[in-house]
Amino acid sequence: MTLLSVENLHVTFDTEAGVVEAVRGVSFALGRERLGIVGESGSGKTQTGRAVLRLIRPPGRIRADRMEFDGQDLGAAGEREMRALRGRRIAMVMQDPKYSLNPVMRVGHQLTEGLRQRDGLSRQDARAKAVEALAAVQIRDPARVMEAWPHELSGGMGQRVMIAMMLIPNPDLLIADEPTSALDVTVQAEVLSILDKLVRTRGMGLIFISHDLRLVARFCDRVLVMFKGRIVEELPAHNLMQAQHPYTRGLLDCLPRIGGPRTPLPVLDRTADWAR
Amino acid sequence: MALIEIDNLVVTFAARNREVQAVRNVSLAVEARESFGLVGESGSGKSTILRAICGLAPISGGTIRIAGQPAATRRGAGFSRRVQMVFQDPYASLHPRHTIDRTLSEPLAIHGLPDADARVVRALTDVGLPPAFRFRFPHQLSGGQRQRVAIARALMLEPDILLLDEPTSALDASVQAETLNLLNRLRAERGLTFLMVSHDLAVIDHMCDRILVMQHGAAVEELPREALAKAQMKTDYARSLFAASADRLLGA
Numbered sequence: 023m024t025l026l027s028v029e030n031l032h033v034t035f036d037t038e039a040g041v042v043e044a045v046r047g048v049s050f051a052l053g054r055e056r057l058g059i060v061g062e063s064g065s066g067k068t069q070t071g072r073a074v075l076r077l078i079r080p081p082g083r084i085r086a087d088r089m090e091f092d093g094q095d096l097g098a099a100g101e102r103e104m105r106a107l108r109g110r111r112i113a114m115v116m117q118d119p120k121y122s123l124n125p126v127m128r129v130g131h132q133l134t135e136g137l138r139q140r141d142g143l144s145r146q147d148a149r150a151k152a153v154e155a156l157a158a159v160q161i162r163d164p165a166r167v168m169e170a171w172p173h174e175l176s177g178g179m180g181q182r183v184m185i186a187m188m189l190i191p192n193p194d195l196l197i198a199d200e201p202t203s204a205l206d207v208t209v210q211a212e213v214l215s216i217l218d219k220l221v222r223t224r225g226m227g228l229i230f231i232s233h234d235l236r237l238v239a240r241f242c243d244r245v246l247v248m249f250k251g252r253i254v255e256e257l258p259a260h261n262l263m264q265a266q267h268p269y270t271r272g273l274l275d276c277l278p279r280i281g282g283p284r285t286p287l288p289v290l291d292r293t294a295d296w297a298r
Numbered sequence: 299m300a301l302i303e304i305d306n307l308v309v310t311f312a313a314r315n316r317e318v319q320a321v322r323n324v325s326l327a328v329e330a331r332e333s334f335g336l337v338g339e340s341g342s343g344k345s346t347i348l349r350a351i352c353g354l355a356p357i358s359g360g361t362i363r364i365a366g367q368p369a370a371t372r373r374g375a376g377f378s379r380r381v382q383m384v385f386q387d388p389y390a391s392l393h394p395r396h397t398i399d400r401t402l403s404e405p406l407a408i409h410g411l412p413d414a415d416a417r418v419v420r421a422l423t424d425v426g427l428p429p430a431f432r433f434r435f436p437h438q439l440s441g442g443q444r445q446r447v448a449i450a451r452a453l454m455l456e457p458d459i460l461l462l463d464e465p466t467s468a469l470d471a472s473v474q475a476e477t478l479n480l481l482n483r484l485r486a487e488r489g490l491t492f493l494m495v496s497h498d499l500a501v502i503d504h505m506c507d508r509i510l511v512m513q514h515g516a517a518v519e520e521l522p523r524e525a526l527a528k529a530q531m532k533t534d535y536a537r538s539l540f541a542a543s544a545d546r547l548l549g550a
Contacts, residue, residue, distance in 0.1 A: 062470045206339035207542040276475035278504035281527030287475035
Protein backbone atom coordinates (compact mmCIF):
# COMPACT_ATOMS: atom_id res chain seq x y z
CA MET A 23 0.00 0.00 0.00
CA THR A 24 1.35 3.38 -0.91
CA LEU A 25 1.46 5.80 1.95
CA LEU A 26 3.25 8.63 0.23
CA SER A 27 3.87 9.24 -3.43
CA VAL A 28 5.93 12.06 -4.83
CA GLU A 29 6.31 12.79 -8.54
CA ASN A 30 8.72 15.20 -10.12
CA LEU A 31 9.40 17.27 -7.00
CA HIS A 32 11.34 20.49 -7.39
CA VAL A 33 12.51 22.78 -4.61
CA THR A 34 13.96 26.08 -5.75
CA PHE A 35 15.29 29.09 -3.93
CA ASP A 36 15.36 32.53 -5.51
CA THR A 37 18.53 34.12 -4.25
CA GLU A 38 20.34 37.30 -5.17
CA ALA A 39 22.76 35.17 -7.14
CA GLY A 40 19.95 33.61 -9.17
CA VAL A 41 17.72 30.59 -8.82
CA VAL A 42 19.19 27.70 -6.85
CA GLU A 43 17.63 24.34 -7.56
CA ALA A 44 18.02 22.28 -4.41
CA VAL A 45 15.80 19.41 -5.58
CA ARG A 46 15.38 18.72 -9.31
CA GLY A 47 12.68 16.28 -10.30
CA VAL A 48 12.63 13.71 -7.51
CA SER A 49 10.03 10.94 -7.67
CA PHE A 50 9.46 8.11 -5.24
CA ALA A 51 6.73 6.11 -3.55
CA LEU A 52 6.74 4.86 0.00
CA GLY A 53 4.74 2.13 1.66
CA ARG A 54 4.99 1.03 5.27
CA GLU A 55 8.68 0.43 4.89
CA ARG A 56 12.03 1.98 5.64
CA LEU A 57 13.25 4.16 2.79
CA GLY A 58 16.75 5.55 3.03
CA ILE A 59 17.84 8.75 1.29
CA VAL A 60 21.60 9.14 1.16
CA GLY A 61 23.92 11.73 -0.31
CA GLU A 62 26.42 14.35 0.75
CA SER A 63 25.49 17.65 2.32
CA GLY A 64 23.91 19.84 -0.30
CA SER A 65 22.53 16.92 -2.30
CA GLY A 66 18.95 17.92 -1.49
CA LYS A 67 18.01 15.05 0.79
CA THR A 68 16.92 17.24 3.70
CA GLN A 69 14.99 19.59 1.40
CA THR A 70 13.18 16.57 -0.04
CA GLY A 71 12.15 15.54 3.46
CA ARG A 72 11.07 19.04 4.40
CA ALA A 73 9.14 19.49 1.16
CA VAL A 74 6.89 16.55 2.06
CA LEU A 75 5.81 18.49 5.15
CA ARG A 76 5.75 21.73 3.17
CA LEU A 77 8.29 23.14 5.60
CA ILE A 78 10.11 25.22 3.02
CA ARG A 79 9.93 28.91 3.75
CA PRO A 80 9.92 31.64 1.14
CA PRO A 81 11.98 32.46 -0.88
CA GLY A 82 12.00 28.69 -1.28
CA ARG A 83 9.33 27.21 -3.54
CA ILE A 84 7.99 23.69 -3.90
CA ARG A 85 6.71 22.40 -7.22
CA ALA A 86 5.59 18.84 -7.90
CA ASP A 87 3.41 17.03 -10.43
CA ARG A 88 1.93 15.05 -7.56
CA MET A 89 2.51 14.82 -3.84
CA GLU A 90 0.02 12.62 -2.08
CA PHE A 91 -0.10 11.30 1.46
CA ASP A 92 -2.66 8.60 2.26
CA GLY A 93 -4.96 9.82 -0.49
CA GLN A 94 -4.63 13.49 0.46
CA ASP A 95 -3.11 15.92 -2.03
CA LEU A 96 -0.33 17.71 -0.16
CA GLY A 97 0.12 20.23 -2.95
CA ALA A 98 -3.45 21.49 -2.65
CA ALA A 99 -3.84 21.19 1.14
CA GLY A 100 -4.35 24.44 2.98
CA GLU A 101 -2.18 25.55 5.87
CA ARG A 102 -4.82 24.38 8.35
CA GLU A 103 -4.91 20.91 6.82
CA MET A 104 -1.12 20.75 6.81
CA ARG A 105 -1.08 21.64 10.50
CA ALA A 106 -3.41 18.73 11.15
CA LEU A 107 -1.00 16.42 9.37
CA ARG A 108 2.24 17.69 10.82
CA GLY A 109 3.22 15.92 13.97
CA ARG A 110 0.05 13.92 14.25
CA ARG A 111 0.30 11.91 10.99
CA ILE A 112 3.69 12.86 9.59
CA ALA A 113 6.43 13.62 12.07
CA MET A 114 9.96 14.78 11.45
CA VAL A 115 13.04 14.32 13.61
CA MET A 116 15.45 17.09 12.77
CA GLN A 117 19.14 16.69 12.53
CA ASP A 118 20.51 18.66 15.41
CA PRO A 119 18.94 18.46 18.86
CA LYS A 120 20.87 21.59 19.82
CA TYR A 121 18.81 23.67 17.41
CA SER A 122 15.51 21.84 17.39
CA LEU A 123 14.74 21.82 21.10
CA ASN A 124 13.55 25.06 22.63
CA PRO A 125 16.51 26.23 24.75
CA VAL A 126 14.37 28.14 27.28
CA MET A 127 11.84 25.40 28.01
CA ARG A 128 12.39 22.44 30.28
CA VAL A 129 12.35 19.11 28.45
CA GLY A 130 9.24 17.94 30.32
CA HIS A 131 7.35 21.07 29.34
CA GLN A 132 8.26 20.59 25.67
CA LEU A 133 7.22 16.96 25.73
CA THR A 134 3.88 17.62 27.38
CA GLU A 135 3.01 20.78 25.46
CA GLY A 136 1.54 18.89 22.51
CA LEU A 137 -0.30 16.45 24.74
CA ARG A 138 -1.89 19.24 26.75
CA GLN A 139 -2.72 21.51 23.80
CA ARG A 140 -3.59 19.04 21.09
CA ASP A 141 -4.95 16.09 23.02
CA GLY A 142 -6.25 18.05 26.00
CA LEU A 143 -4.70 15.72 28.54
CA SER A 144 -4.44 16.68 32.19
CA ARG A 145 -1.08 17.73 33.54
CA GLN A 146 -0.66 14.42 35.30
CA ASP A 147 -1.64 12.22 32.37
CA ALA A 148 0.54 14.21 29.99
CA ARG A 149 3.46 13.86 32.34
CA ALA A 150 2.96 10.12 32.69
CA LYS A 151 2.79 9.73 28.94
CA ALA A 152 5.93 11.83 28.43
CA VAL A 153 7.87 9.80 31.00
CA GLU A 154 6.71 6.65 29.25
CA ALA A 155 7.89 8.01 25.89
CA LEU A 156 11.30 8.85 27.34
CA ALA A 157 11.60 5.37 28.79
CA ALA A 158 10.67 3.93 25.38
CA VAL A 159 13.75 5.57 23.84
CA GLN A 160 15.95 4.03 26.55
CA ILE A 161 16.48 7.10 28.70
CA ARG A 162 17.59 5.68 32.00
CA ASP A 163 16.40 8.42 34.32
CA PRO A 164 13.28 9.95 32.70
CA ALA A 165 12.23 11.88 35.81
CA ARG A 166 15.53 13.78 35.88
CA VAL A 167 15.46 14.42 32.13
CA MET A 168 11.92 15.84 32.40
CA GLU A 169 13.25 18.52 34.74
CA ALA A 170 16.38 19.23 32.66
CA TRP A 171 17.03 22.12 30.30
CA PRO A 172 18.10 21.17 26.76
CA HIS A 173 21.66 22.49 27.35
CA GLU A 174 22.06 20.03 30.21
CA LEU A 175 21.59 17.05 27.90
CA SER A 176 24.25 15.40 25.81
CA GLY A 177 23.73 15.16 22.06
CA GLY A 178 22.56 11.59 22.28
CA MET A 179 20.05 12.35 25.02
CA GLY A 180 18.77 15.40 23.13
CA GLN A 181 18.26 13.34 20.02
CA ARG A 182 16.38 10.67 21.94
CA VAL A 183 14.18 13.35 23.50
CA MET A 184 13.39 14.59 19.98
CA ILE A 185 12.50 11.08 18.85
CA ALA A 186 10.34 10.54 21.93
CA MET A 187 8.53 13.81 21.25
CA MET A 188 7.86 12.90 17.63
CA LEU A 189 6.57 9.44 18.48
CA ILE A 190 4.09 10.48 21.16
CA PRO A 191 1.26 11.21 18.67
CA ASN A 192 1.86 7.84 16.95
CA PRO A 193 2.44 9.14 13.40
CA ASP A 194 1.95 7.07 10.25
CA LEU A 195 5.07 8.43 8.64
CA LEU A 196 8.27 9.47 10.33
CA ILE A 197 10.83 11.52 8.45
CA ALA A 198 14.11 11.18 10.30
CA ASP A 199 16.79 13.58 9.14
CA GLU A 200 20.18 12.24 10.23
CA PRO A 201 18.66 11.08 13.51
CA THR A 202 21.77 9.27 14.62
CA SER A 203 24.60 11.32 13.15
CA ALA A 204 25.21 13.12 16.43
CA LEU A 205 25.27 9.87 18.41
CA ASP A 206 27.89 7.37 19.49
CA VAL A 207 27.93 3.99 17.83
CA THR A 208 26.51 2.23 20.87
CA VAL A 209 23.68 4.75 21.28
CA GLN A 210 23.21 4.80 17.52
CA ALA A 211 22.51 1.07 17.56
CA GLU A 212 19.95 1.57 20.34
CA VAL A 213 18.14 4.40 18.56
CA LEU A 214 18.03 2.39 15.34
CA SER A 215 16.56 -0.61 17.06
CA ILE A 216 13.94 1.65 18.65
CA LEU A 217 13.01 3.04 15.22
CA ASP A 218 13.07 -0.44 13.75
CA LYS A 219 10.71 -1.76 16.38
CA LEU A 220 8.31 1.11 15.75
CA VAL A 221 8.23 0.46 12.02
CA ARG A 222 7.51 -3.20 12.64
CA THR A 223 5.01 -2.98 15.48
CA ARG A 224 3.14 0.17 14.53
CA GLY A 225 3.38 -0.31 10.78
CA MET A 226 4.89 3.13 10.47
CA GLY A 227 6.50 4.35 7.25
CA LEU A 228 9.99 5.75 7.66
CA ILE A 229 12.08 8.05 5.52
CA PHE A 230 15.60 7.81 6.88
CA ILE A 231 17.87 10.58 5.66
CA SER A 232 21.56 9.97 6.22
CA HIS A 233 25.00 10.47 4.76
CA ASP A 234 26.16 7.15 6.20
CA LEU A 235 25.78 4.56 3.47
CA ARG A 236 26.76 1.57 5.53
CA LEU A 237 24.25 2.46 8.19
CA VAL A 238 21.50 2.82 5.61
CA ALA A 239 22.47 -0.44 3.93
CA ARG A 240 22.05 -2.22 7.21
CA PHE A 241 18.94 -0.49 8.41
CA CYS A 242 16.67 0.34 5.45
CA ASP A 243 14.68 -1.68 2.94
CA ARG A 244 15.27 0.55 -0.05
CA VAL A 245 17.73 3.35 -0.76
CA LEU A 246 17.66 6.46 -2.93
CA VAL A 247 21.06 7.96 -3.64
CA MET A 248 20.95 11.70 -4.29
CA PHE A 249 23.49 13.96 -5.88
CA LYS A 250 22.97 17.65 -6.70
CA GLY A 251 19.22 17.44 -6.20
CA ARG A 252 18.65 14.36 -8.35
CA ILE A 253 18.23 10.68 -7.62
CA VAL A 254 21.19 9.05 -9.31
CA GLU A 255 20.48 5.51 -8.20
CA GLU A 256 17.70 3.60 -6.49
CA LEU A 257 18.29 0.11 -5.18
CA PRO A 258 17.31 -2.39 -2.50
CA ALA A 259 19.41 -1.73 0.59
CA HIS A 260 20.94 -5.19 0.70
CA ASN A 261 22.36 -4.54 -2.77
CA LEU A 262 23.87 -1.19 -1.83
CA MET A 263 27.34 -2.61 -1.52
CA GLN A 264 27.08 -3.76 -5.13
CA ALA A 265 26.03 -0.30 -6.34
CA GLN A 266 27.09 0.58 -9.88
CA HIS A 267 26.91 4.36 -10.03
CA PRO A 268 30.38 5.91 -9.60
CA TYR A 269 29.02 8.42 -7.08
CA THR A 270 27.55 5.69 -4.87
CA ARG A 271 30.75 3.68 -5.23
CA GLY A 272 32.83 6.74 -4.31
CA LEU A 273 30.79 7.33 -1.16
CA LEU A 274 31.21 3.69 -0.15
CA ASP A 275 34.92 3.48 -0.84
CA CYS A 276 35.92 6.62 1.03
CA LEU A 277 34.98 5.19 4.43
CA PRO A 278 37.86 3.91 6.54
CA ARG A 279 37.54 0.32 7.73
CA ILE A 280 38.85 -1.36 10.86
CA GLY A 281 41.91 -3.30 9.83
CA GLY A 282 41.91 -1.58 6.43
CA PRO A 283 45.10 -0.42 4.72
CA ARG A 284 46.92 2.73 5.86
CA THR A 285 47.12 4.10 2.35
CA PRO A 286 45.31 7.40 1.67
CA LEU A 287 41.55 6.89 1.49
CA PRO A 288 40.06 7.09 -2.00
CA VAL A 289 38.26 10.39 -2.52
CA LEU A 290 35.43 11.31 -4.85
CA ASP A 291 36.48 12.46 -8.29
CA ARG A 292 34.23 15.45 -8.80
CA THR A 293 35.53 16.18 -12.28
CA ALA A 294 34.21 12.94 -13.81
CA ASP A 295 31.46 12.97 -16.43
CA TRP A 296 28.72 11.88 -14.05
CA ALA A 297 29.37 14.89 -11.78
CA ARG A 298 28.56 17.52 -14.41
CA MET B 299 60.83 9.65 27.78
CA ALA B 300 57.50 10.02 26.10
CA LEU B 301 56.52 13.35 24.56
CA ILE B 302 53.14 13.51 26.29
CA GLU B 303 52.91 11.89 29.72
CA ILE B 304 49.71 11.89 31.71
CA ASP B 305 49.71 10.31 35.17
CA ASN B 306 46.57 9.64 37.18
CA LEU B 307 44.75 12.61 35.73
CA VAL B 308 41.56 13.60 37.56
CA VAL B 309 39.22 16.30 36.26
CA THR B 310 36.31 17.30 38.47
CA PHE B 311 33.60 19.76 37.53
CA ALA B 312 31.53 21.28 40.29
CA ALA B 313 27.97 21.91 39.14
CA ARG B 314 25.64 23.60 41.60
CA ASN B 315 25.61 21.14 44.48
CA ARG B 316 27.09 18.06 42.95
CA GLU B 317 30.50 17.16 41.64
CA VAL B 318 31.09 15.31 38.41
CA GLN B 319 34.32 13.43 37.90
CA ALA B 320 34.77 13.68 34.15
CA VAL B 321 38.17 12.01 34.14
CA ARG B 322 39.15 9.47 36.80
CA ASN B 323 42.79 8.50 37.24
CA VAL B 324 43.67 8.19 33.59
CA SER B 325 47.31 7.62 32.66
CA LEU B 326 48.76 7.51 29.20
CA ALA B 327 52.01 8.17 27.39
CA VAL B 328 52.44 9.20 23.78
CA GLU B 329 55.82 8.90 22.11
CA ALA B 330 57.14 11.55 19.76
CA ARG B 331 55.76 11.11 16.20
CA GLU B 332 53.24 8.60 17.44
CA SER B 333 49.54 8.83 16.76
CA PHE B 334 47.46 7.93 19.79
CA GLY B 335 43.70 7.55 19.78
CA LEU B 336 41.09 7.98 22.50
CA VAL B 337 37.73 6.31 21.88
CA GLY B 338 34.57 6.06 23.90
CA GLU B 339 31.00 7.27 23.89
CA SER B 340 30.01 10.85 24.60
CA GLY B 341 30.58 11.70 28.21
CA SER B 342 33.42 9.22 28.57
CA GLY B 343 35.89 12.04 29.24
CA LYS B 344 37.98 11.71 26.10
CA SER B 345 37.62 15.32 24.97
CA THR B 346 38.08 16.49 28.55
CA ILE B 347 41.57 14.97 28.55
CA LEU B 348 42.50 17.08 25.51
CA ARG B 349 41.01 20.16 27.12
CA ALA B 350 42.88 19.46 30.36
CA ILE B 351 46.15 19.29 28.44
CA CYS B 352 45.45 22.75 27.01
CA GLY B 353 44.39 24.14 30.37
CA LEU B 354 40.74 24.41 29.35
CA ALA B 355 39.51 21.98 32.04
CA PRO B 356 40.21 22.10 35.79
CA ILE B 357 42.77 19.50 36.83
CA SER B 358 42.13 18.27 40.36
CA GLY B 359 44.67 15.50 40.49
CA GLY B 360 47.57 13.92 38.67
CA THR B 361 50.13 15.45 36.34
CA ILE B 362 50.53 16.31 32.69
CA ARG B 363 54.05 16.56 31.29
CA ILE B 364 55.01 17.65 27.81
CA ALA B 365 58.55 16.54 26.88
CA GLY B 366 59.27 16.00 30.57
CA GLN B 367 58.13 19.47 31.62
CA PRO B 368 55.07 19.66 33.87
CA ALA B 369 52.45 21.84 32.18
CA ALA B 370 52.41 25.13 34.08
CA THR B 371 49.07 26.18 35.56
CA ARG B 372 49.05 29.11 33.18
CA ARG B 373 50.00 27.65 29.85
CA GLY B 374 52.57 30.09 28.48
CA ALA B 375 53.55 31.12 24.99
CA GLY B 376 56.05 28.28 24.83
CA PHE B 377 53.24 25.80 25.37
CA SER B 378 51.19 27.07 22.44
CA ARG B 379 54.27 26.81 20.23
CA ARG B 380 54.41 23.09 21.00
CA VAL B 381 50.79 22.07 21.43
CA GLN B 382 47.80 23.09 19.33
CA MET B 383 44.25 21.82 19.15
CA VAL B 384 41.74 21.26 16.33
CA PHE B 385 38.17 21.31 17.53
CA GLN B 386 35.23 19.21 16.49
CA ASP B 387 32.89 21.70 14.96
CA PRO B 388 34.39 23.95 12.30
CA TYR B 389 31.14 25.91 12.29
CA ALA B 390 31.74 26.98 15.89
CA SER B 391 35.51 27.11 16.18
CA LEU B 392 36.21 29.88 13.64
CA HIS B 393 35.35 33.48 14.49
CA PRO B 394 32.38 34.28 12.23
CA ARG B 395 33.32 37.94 11.80
CA HIS B 396 37.02 37.51 11.20
CA THR B 397 38.36 36.83 7.73
CA ILE B 398 40.42 33.68 7.27
CA ASP B 399 43.44 35.95 6.96
CA ARG B 400 42.80 37.49 10.37
CA THR B 401 42.15 34.09 11.95
CA LEU B 402 45.41 32.71 10.61
CA SER B 403 47.60 35.73 11.29
CA GLU B 404 46.44 36.25 14.87
CA PRO B 405 48.74 33.58 16.37
CA LEU B 406 51.63 35.10 14.38
CA ALA B 407 50.91 38.54 15.81
CA ILE B 408 50.64 37.22 19.36
CA HIS B 409 53.95 35.38 19.08
CA GLY B 410 55.65 38.18 17.17
CA LEU B 411 56.54 36.06 14.17
CA PRO B 412 57.65 37.85 10.99
CA ASP B 413 56.44 37.37 7.39
CA ALA B 414 52.78 36.98 8.32
CA ASP B 415 51.74 37.44 4.73
CA ALA B 416 53.88 34.67 3.28
CA ARG B 417 53.10 32.34 6.16
CA VAL B 418 49.34 32.69 5.72
CA VAL B 419 49.60 31.93 2.01
CA ARG B 420 51.82 28.93 2.70
CA ALA B 421 49.51 27.64 5.42
CA LEU B 422 46.51 27.77 3.08
CA THR B 423 48.42 26.04 0.30
CA ASP B 424 49.60 23.35 2.72
CA VAL B 425 46.03 22.41 3.61
CA GLY B 426 44.96 22.45 -0.03
CA LEU B 427 43.05 25.73 -0.15
CA PRO B 428 43.58 28.46 -2.77
CA PRO B 429 45.44 31.48 -1.29
CA ALA B 430 42.59 33.77 -2.36
CA PHE B 431 40.47 32.15 0.39
CA ARG B 432 42.26 34.35 2.93
CA PHE B 433 39.89 37.17 2.11
CA ARG B 434 36.79 35.11 2.79
CA PHE B 435 34.71 34.79 5.93
CA PRO B 436 33.93 31.37 7.44
CA HIS B 437 30.33 31.46 6.20
CA GLN B 438 31.65 31.57 2.64
CA LEU B 439 33.33 28.19 3.10
CA SER B 440 31.97 24.66 3.24
CA GLY B 441 32.37 22.52 6.37
CA GLY B 442 35.36 20.68 4.95
CA GLN B 443 37.05 23.91 3.89
CA ARG B 444 36.47 25.36 7.36
CA GLN B 445 38.05 22.34 9.00
CA ARG B 446 41.04 22.82 6.69
CA VAL B 447 41.28 26.40 7.94
CA ALA B 448 41.12 25.16 11.54
CA ILE B 449 43.96 22.73 10.80
CA ALA B 450 45.95 25.51 9.12
CA ARG B 451 45.43 27.71 12.17
CA ALA B 452 46.66 24.95 14.48
CA LEU B 453 49.80 24.63 12.36
CA MET B 454 50.60 28.37 12.14
CA LEU B 455 53.03 28.19 15.09
CA GLU B 456 54.61 24.98 13.80
CA PRO B 457 53.78 22.90 16.87
CA ASP B 458 54.95 19.33 17.25
CA ILE B 459 51.81 18.08 18.97
CA LEU B 460 48.31 18.29 17.53
CA LEU B 461 45.34 17.52 19.75
CA LEU B 462 42.50 16.48 17.45
CA ASP B 463 39.04 16.51 18.99
CA GLU B 464 36.72 14.62 16.62
CA PRO B 465 38.18 16.51 13.65
CA THR B 466 35.91 14.88 11.07
CA SER B 467 32.71 13.97 12.85
CA ALA B 468 30.95 17.09 11.56
CA LEU B 469 31.91 16.30 7.97
CA ASP B 470 30.49 14.20 5.14
CA ALA B 471 32.09 10.81 4.50
CA SER B 472 33.72 12.00 1.30
CA VAL B 473 35.05 15.15 2.96
CA GLN B 474 36.12 13.13 5.99
CA ALA B 475 38.32 11.01 3.72
CA GLU B 476 39.95 14.14 2.30
CA THR B 477 40.54 15.58 5.77
CA LEU B 478 41.99 12.37 7.20
CA ASN B 479 44.31 12.10 4.18
CA LEU B 480 45.39 15.69 4.76
CA LEU B 481 46.13 15.05 8.45
CA ASN B 482 48.14 11.94 7.64
CA ARG B 483 50.14 13.77 4.98
CA LEU B 484 50.91 16.65 7.35
CA ARG B 485 51.93 14.24 10.08
CA ALA B 486 54.35 12.45 7.76
CA GLU B 487 55.76 15.70 6.35
CA ARG B 488 56.24 17.49 9.63
CA GLY B 489 56.81 14.63 12.03
CA LEU B 490 53.80 15.60 14.12
CA THR B 491 52.53 13.76 17.17
CA PHE B 492 48.77 13.24 17.24
CA LEU B 493 46.52 12.73 20.21
CA MET B 494 43.18 12.15 18.58
CA VAL B 495 39.69 11.73 19.96
CA SER B 496 36.90 10.06 18.03
CA HIS B 497 33.84 7.96 18.66
CA ASP B 498 34.35 6.24 15.32
CA LEU B 499 36.57 3.19 15.74
CA ALA B 500 37.16 2.91 12.01
CA VAL B 501 38.54 6.46 11.90
CA ILE B 502 40.73 5.86 14.95
CA ASP B 503 41.93 2.60 13.47
CA HIS B 504 42.86 4.33 10.23
CA MET B 505 44.71 7.15 11.98
CA CYS B 506 46.27 5.80 15.17
CA ASP B 507 49.02 3.40 16.27
CA ARG B 508 47.68 2.85 19.75
CA ILE B 509 44.21 3.25 21.18
CA LEU B 510 42.84 3.87 24.64
CA VAL B 511 39.22 2.89 25.18
CA MET B 512 37.45 5.01 27.79
CA GLN B 513 34.14 4.70 29.62
CA HIS B 514 32.61 6.92 32.31
CA GLY B 515 35.82 8.93 32.63
CA ALA B 516 38.07 5.95 33.27
CA ALA B 517 40.50 4.10 31.04
CA VAL B 518 39.11 0.69 30.13
CA GLU B 519 41.74 -0.83 27.92
CA GLU B 520 44.75 0.13 25.84
CA LEU B 521 45.21 -1.64 22.53
CA PRO B 522 47.76 -1.55 19.76
CA ARG B 523 46.23 -1.12 16.32
CA GLU B 524 46.88 -4.74 15.34
CA ALA B 525 44.85 -6.04 18.28
CA LEU B 526 41.88 -3.90 17.26
CA ALA B 527 41.85 -5.24 13.72
CA LYS B 528 41.97 -8.80 15.01
CA ALA B 529 39.32 -8.07 17.65
CA GLN B 530 41.71 -9.13 20.42
CA MET B 531 40.29 -6.97 23.17
CA LYS B 532 40.29 -8.10 26.76
CA THR B 533 37.37 -6.18 28.21
CA ASP B 534 33.70 -6.59 27.44
CA TYR B 535 33.19 -2.89 26.96
CA ALA B 536 35.88 -2.58 24.29
CA ARG B 537 34.39 -5.61 22.59
CA SER B 538 30.87 -4.15 22.63
CA LEU B 539 32.19 -0.91 21.14
CA PHE B 540 33.92 -2.93 18.45
CA ALA B 541 30.80 -4.97 17.78
CA ALA B 542 28.68 -1.85 17.42
CA SER B 543 31.06 -0.47 14.80
CA ALA B 544 31.92 -3.73 13.13
CA ASP B 545 28.35 -4.61 12.35
CA ARG B 546 28.14 -1.41 10.37
CA LEU B 547 30.41 -3.22 7.96
CA LEU B 548 28.03 -6.10 7.40
CA GLY B 549 27.70 -6.70 3.73
CA ALA B 550 30.84 -4.71 2.97
